Amino acid sequence: MTMTDAPEAGTPPRGKRRIGDTVFAGLARGSGILILVILAGVAAFLVIQAWPSLRANTANFFLETGWDPNVRENPSFGVAALAFGTVLAAAIALLLATPVAIGISLFIVFYAPRRLAAVLGYLVDLLAAIPSVVYGLWGIGFLAPQLVPVYSAAARHLGWIPLFAGPASTSARTILTAGIVLAVMVLPIITAMSRDVFHQVPQGHREAALAMGATRWEMIRLAVLPFGRSGIVGGAMLGLGRALGETMAVAMILSPSLAISWNLLQSGNQTIAAHIALQYPEATGYGVSALIAAGLVLFAITLVVNMGARYIVARGSKESR
Amino acid sequence: MSTTTQPPATERELRRGSLHRHFPAALLAACAAVVAGILLAFSSFGLVVWGLLTAASYAIVVVAVSAGVEGGRKAKDRLVTTLVYGCFVLAMLPLVSVLWTVLGYGLDRFDGYFLSVSMNGVLPSMDAGGVYHAIVGTLAITGMATLISVPIGVMTAVYLVEYARGRMKKTIMFFVDVMTGIPSIVAGLFVVALWMILFGPGVTNGAAGAISLSVLMIPVVVRSSEEMLRLVPQDLREASYALGVPKWRTITKVVLPTSAAGLTTGIMLAIARVIGETAPLILTAGTSAVAINWNLFDGQMMSLPVFIYAQVRMGGAVNYERAWAAALTLIIVVMLLFFLARMIGRLFAPKAR
Numbered sequence: 001m002t003m004t005d006a007p008e009a010g011t012p013p014r015g016k017r018r019i020g021d022t023v024f025a026g027l028a029r030g031s032g033i034l035i036l037v038i039l040a041g042v043a044a045f046l047v048i049q050a051w052p053s054l055r056a057n058t059a060n061f062f063l064e065t066g067w068d069p070n071v072r073e074n075p076s077f078g079v080a081a082l083a084f085g086t087v088l089a090a091a092i093a094l095l096l097a098t099p100v101a102i103g104i105s106l107f108i109v110f111y112a113p114r115r116l117a118a119v120l121g122y123l124v125d126l127l128a129a130i131p132s133v134v135y136g137l138w139g140i141g142f143l144a145p146q147l148v149p150v151y152s153a154a155a156r157h158l159g160w161i162p163l164f165a166g167p168a169s170t171s172a173r174t175i176l177t178a179g180i181v182l183a184v185m186v187l188p189i190i191t192a193m194s195r196d197v198f199h200q201v202p203q204g205h206r207e208a209a210l211a212m213g214a215t216r217w218e219m220i221r222l223a224v225l226p227f228g229r230s231g232i233v234g235g236a237m238l239g240l241g242r243a244l245g246e247t248m249a250v251a252m253i254l255s256p257s258l259a260i261s262w263n264l265l266q267s268g269n270q271t272i273a274a275h276i277a278l279q280y281p282e283a284t285g286y287g288v289s290a291l292i293a294a295g296l297v298l299f300a301i302t303l304v305v306n307m308g309a310r311y312i313v314a315r316g317s318k319e320s321r
Numbered sequence: 322m323s324t325t326t327q328p329p330a331t332e333r334e335l336r337r338g339s340l341h342r343h344f345p346a347a348l349l350a351a352c353a354a355v356v357a358g359i360l361l362a363f364s365s366f367g368l369v370v371w372g373l374l375t376a377a378s379y380a381i382v383v384v385a386v387s388a389g390v391e392g393g394r395k396a397k398d399r400l401v402t403t404l405v406y407g408c409f410v411l412a413m414l415p416l417v418s419v420l421w422t423v424l425g426y427g428l429d430r431f432d433g434y435f436l437s438v439s440m441n442g443v444l445p446s447m448d449a450g451g452v453y454h455a456i457v458g459t460l461a462i463t464g465m466a467t468l469i470s471v472p473i474g475v476m477t478a479v480y481l482v483e484y485a486r487g488r489m490k491k492t493i494m495f496f497v498d499v500m501t502g503i504p505s506i507v508a509g510l511f512v513v514a515l516w517m518i519l520f521g522p523g524v525t526n527g528a529a530g531a532i533s534l535s536v537l538m539i540p541v542v543v544r545s546s547e548e549m550l551r552l553v554p555q556d557l558r559e560a561s562y563a564l565g566v567p568k569w570r571t572i573t574k575v576v577l578p579t580s581a582a583g584l585t586t587g588i589m590l591a592i593a594r595v596i597g598e599t600a601p602l603i604l605t606a607g608t609s610a611v612a613i614n615w616n617l618f619d620g621q622m623m624s625l626p627v628f629i630y631a632q633v634r635m636g637g638a639v640n641y642e643r644a645w646a647a648a649l650t651l652i653i654v655v656m657l658l659f660f661l662a663r664m665i666g667r668l669f670a671p672k673a674r
Contacts, residue, residue, distance in 0.1 A: 024569035028480035031473045032493045035543070038536060039496050042503065045514035103408025111405050120409070122663075127416050129659050131597020133626040134423065134648045137633060141641060142422045184415040191412075215398035238502070245504020247600035248626075252633055273506045277600050280513075281608060288513065288522065295510040299503070306502035310495070 046296045053077075053289035061293065065258055067275070069290035070283060077290050079297050081258040085175065085269035086298070089250060090243035092179025092264070093186055098236045100183075101190035106220060108191075109198040121195065128188035136252030139181040144172040144253065151176075151265045168265040173255040176264040178271075181249045186239035193235025193313070197228040230316020237309030241302045247273035272298040338390050345383060345399075352379040376407055420652070427649025430642045436650070440611040440623075445635045452647050454613045455628040458527065459654075461617055462606065462624055463596050465531035466538055471588055473535075474542025475577075481543070482550040483572055500540040508536040509601030516605070527617035530606035530624070534595045541594055545587025549580040582669035589662035593655050599626035608634075625651045 054061060056075055064078020108121045148170065155166030201224050209219040251274035254267065261268040276291045276298075283291055356374045360366045380403045388396035435451040443450035477497070481490060512533040516524050553576050561571040577584070607621030608631045614622050623631075625647055632644040 018567045018569075020569045021567050024572070025484055028476050028484055031476035032480040032485065032489075034473060035477055035493060035500065035539065036496055038539070039500055041515070042507070042511040042536065045511055045518065046507070049514035049517060100408045100411055103405045104412050107405045107409040111402065112409075123416065124412060126656075126659070127412070129593060129655055130416075130419055131599070131626055131651055131655060133597065133599040133629050134419065134652060137629055137644055137648050138419045138422055140633065141426070141645070142418065187412055215394055217398040217401040218394070220401075241502045245502075245506065247504070247506045248630065251600075252630065273504055273600065276506050276510065277603050280604050288517075292510050292514055295507050299507045302502055302504055302507075303499065306499055309502075310498050 043299070046292055046299060049289055050293035050296050051289075053286040054293050056286060057290075065260060067258055067279070067290075069285065070287040071285045075286040075290060079272065079294050081260050082270055082272045082275050082294060083297060083301075084260045086244055086271040086273070086301070088262075088269060089175055089179050089182055089271050090240055092176060093182035093243040094236060094240050096180065096183035097187045097190055097239060098232075101187050101235070101239075102194055102232060104187070104191045105194040105198055106224075108195055110216065110220065110224070124188050124191050127184065132185065132246060132248040133252070135181050135185055136249040139177060139249055139253040140173065143181065144177050147172040147177055147180075155265050163262060163264050165263055166265065169255075169267050171255065171267070173253055174265055174267050175254065175261075175269040178250045178253045179264075181253060182243045182246055185246060185249065186243050189242055190232075190235040190239040193238060194228060194232045197231025197316070198224055201227045230312055234309045234313030234316065237305055237312065241306045241309065244305065245273055245298060245302050247277050250274040251277045339395070340387060340390060344386075348383055348386075349375070349379050352382065376403075376410075379403065380407075423645060423648050423652055426642070426645035428646075430646035431649050435643075435646055439613050441613070443611070446637050446639055448639055450643065452625065452628055452643075452650060454610065455623040455625045455647065456650070457613050457615060458606070458610070458622040458624040459596060459626075461615060462527050462530045462534065462602070462622060463592060465528065465617055466534035466595060467588070467592055469531065469535040470538035470542050470591070474539045474588075474591075475546050475584065477539075477543045478546035478550055479572060479576075481547050483568070483576070497540045497543045500536070501544065503536065504600075505537055505598050506600040506604070508533045509604035511536060512601070512605045525605060525607040525621050526619060527606055527614070527622035530602045530622065531617065533601035533605050534598055537598060537601070538591050538595045541591040542588060545590065546580075546584055549583030549587060550576060552583065553579045582665055585669075586662045586666035589658050589665070593658035593662065596658070597626050597651060597655055599630055602627050603630065625654070 053069055053075060056073070057069075057077060058074050059066070059076040059078050061078050063080050064076065065081035067077045067082075069075035069077040104124060108117050108124070112120050148168075151168035151172055151174070152166075154164050155168040158164040159166045205223040205227065206219055209223045210216075214222060250271050254270060254274060256270035256274065256278065257268050258270055259268040272294050276295055279287065280291055353371075353375045356371055356378060357366070360371055360374075380400065383403060384396050384400050387399045391399075436456070437453050438449075438451040439454035440450040441454070477493070481493060485493065512529045515532075516529050557575055557579060558571055561575045562568075566574070602624050606624065606627065608627055610621035610623040614620055629644045629647045629651070632640040632647065
């Protein structure tokens with residue numbers, strides 16, 4: 001408050017308090033606080049509404065695979081199978097998307113002609129603009145039928161690997177198809193993050209590598225990838241968060257049943273988000289409350305993943321400064 | 322291509338030959354032609370197989386030739402270059418495929434009739450009906466979500482850029498990031514839970530949908546607005562303060578107008594993001610509305626994305642036709658928003674620097 005200190009940039013000299021200033025500052029601060037309130041509200045209301053079914057549940061919520069809460073008393077339900085399916089689908093998506101995303105961002109930043117780079121990056125962003133329900137429609141109406149022969153071939157030749165054990169689904173509405181579509185959906189997220197860090201690689205590091213006679217790949221391996229590691233990991237985790245919570249594409253593609261199955265070519269898995277969307281219209285009794293409890297689990301998982309991602313990205317950008 | 326002078330052996334290591342600048346392009350064309358020829362000879366030409374085989378044969382030949390002429394390091398570099406180009410092409414496949422199939426299947430039913438009638442009185446399997454009620458619902462719900470999100474989002478951005486300091490600023494920025502990651506279905510469940518407490522179980526209406534969309538939209542608006550406000554030069558603010566203008570007038574008369582184009586772009590991109598949201602609307606606005614409903618506070622409300630989902634769930638051939646046509650409508654809306662946003666951002670951006 002002392003006037004001898006040079007005021008911080010952006011702060012007008014303190015004179016008399018004006019009503020307008022007070023009101024406007026209050027509104028701005030109120031909006032900021034409102035966001036915290038909303039977020040706390042999301043957590044609080046979910047807990048409040050999930051509590052009745054969780055208390056009445058006769059099975060272990062975390063170990064039970066069945067889902068039978070649509071009754072007036074003694075509901076029995078659990079998220080074990082759903083949580084497994086959610087993680088499996090997201091893991092497939094991430095395994096497929098991350099290497100491709102790194103390739104795309106290397107292409108846009110280091111390989112593509114300068115003048116084209118912006119346009120090509122914009123094309124990748126368009127992937128993020130397509131609504132998830134359209135991806136779902138594309139997945140079930142176009143992609144799945146195309147994959148049927150591929151899956152049966154995979155079951156024939158790779159059937160000795162437990163993941164690809166036959167007989168393959170005749171509709172291809174399996175967790176692998178869902179994972180492929182999810183991979184397409186998280187691709188632009190991971191690409192955007194790794195593109196950002198690749199752009200930040202100091203010009204000096206790159207030129208030093210090239211001046212030593214490194215080829216372009218050696219320059220990338222020595223200067224770019226070590227620098228960009230945190231951005232890639234952070235981007236992949238943000239993509240993971242998106243894949244875990246994605247509803248529509250999975251709900252439309254999978255033909256669900258509540259099993260814990262490692263088999264990628266047979267239907268049998270289901271994810272939390274898709275389960276909520278499919279079950280909600282038919283929920284009675286403790287049903288809605290039980291679905292809210294499942295949503296709470298999803299919320300918690302994505303919260304942890306996203307916070308971890310932000311932490312890694314923030315730490316990485318601090319180190320690089 | 323081959324060196325004309327014969328350098329001493331020690332120097333030869335450093336001056337190995339290199340492939341001609343246009344060699345990769347020529348080789349790629351040659352591979353494509355040869356593979357196409359072989360496939361046609363066996364009369365089993367398929368676009369996907371052709372693409373895969375061309376890419377594979379190109380990669381093998383270019384690495385082998387490069388290893389012979391240029392040495393191992395260059396060969397590895399060529400391999401990575403091929404892979405990186407391949408990744409980009411691979412990513413474009415789903416984009417082209419989605420747009421192509423939606424256009425191909427969607428155009429069958431996409432006409433003035435489809436856009437101007439609702440599903441009221443139309444049985445699911447009848448060869449009639451359209452999406453007018455869904456367009457109305459999408460406009461109303463997204464409009465209300467925008468009206469809620471924009472003031473809150475922009476004011477929060479103003480707070481973060483112009484007022485907040487220290488721990489409060491860090492906390493809000495962190496939780497805005499966290500909010501960006503809320504799964505859309507959880508946003509829907511939040512409103513379901515809230516509505517159960519406020520109005521009792523089973524109440525679905527457009528307003529509930531709008532609020533769940535706001536939960537998803539607010540953090541997007543905050544992040545983009547924040548970025549835009551930070552771009553406003555500090556000199557402008559200081560010039561205004563020097564004239565004795567109060568801080569809040571400086572913000573409303575100098576900072577916000579300067580960044581107006583950027584703010585608009587960000588808001589339109591946020592709208593484009595939530596206009597395709599389906600999951601929260603299934604929970605909050607219902608899936609079975611068939612009639613035109615402009616009232617956000619009374620009864621179920623259909624929207625374009627939910628319409629697609631509901632038709633797919635019915636599963637008949639006509640239903641799929643309607644779903645594809647509605648998907649085409651939705652993609653056109655989203656792409657229009659996307660392009661308009663970029664245009665506004667480019668045309669009206671402040672000319673500084």
